Amino acid sequence: MEALNKSFKLFRRTLIVALLSASATVGASVDDAQSFALQSAEPYVKEGFQVREDYWGGDLGVGEKKAVRQQLFKGNEYWFWLGTEVERSKISVHIYDAEGKLAEQPDSWEKGHFAAAHIIPKTTGSYFVIVEIEQSPEERTHWALVYGFR
Numbered sequence: 001m002e003a004l005n006k007s008f009k010l011f012r013r014t015l016i017v018a019l020l021s022a023s024a025t026v027g028a029s030v031d032d033a034q035s036f037a038l039q040s041a042e043p044y045v046k047e048g049f050q051v052r053e054d055y056w057g058g059d060l061g062v063g064e065k066k067a068v069r070q071q072l073f074k075g076n077e078y079w080f081w082l083g084t085e086v087e088r089s090k091i092s093v094h095i096y097d098a099e100g101k102l103a104e105q106p107d108s109w110e111k112g113h114f115a116a117a118h119i120i121p122k123t124t125g126s127y128f129v130i131v132e133i134e135q136s137p138e139e140r141t142h143w144a145l146v147y148g149f150r
Helices: 002-045
Strands: 056-060 065-072 078-083 090-096 109-111 114-119 125-135 141-149
Touching (some): 002 056, 002 078, 002 114, 056 065, 056 125, 065 141, 090 109, 090 141
Antiparallel strands (some): 065 125, 090 125
């Protein structure tokens, strides 16, 4: 009986360590995606953009999209930076106005597992930032979206 108790305690400890490691890995993936999004923002910070601390993140399958609603103000200029830790993926981010019309500037860009959308709103209001995983070798790809303004 004592041998069985020892085996059970060892199994329980192993299981707890495995579960903690798995949850840390899942969290780290979104954190890694956020790090890549922030890396995309670095050159713009040098141009005077202030990056907000809050961000959006999650995971999506290939072809899935996520809409993020954001209040933007006329007179400000905004960049939204998207990143993922999956280097062989292709992601995109686009900004639409409340009527569903593409509202981003032509200098918005996509480069593999980085993407960015730029907007100078013509009116104050709600805008929709659409995040998409276009290609990825992973079943689910973690992403993070950060933004800045000036």
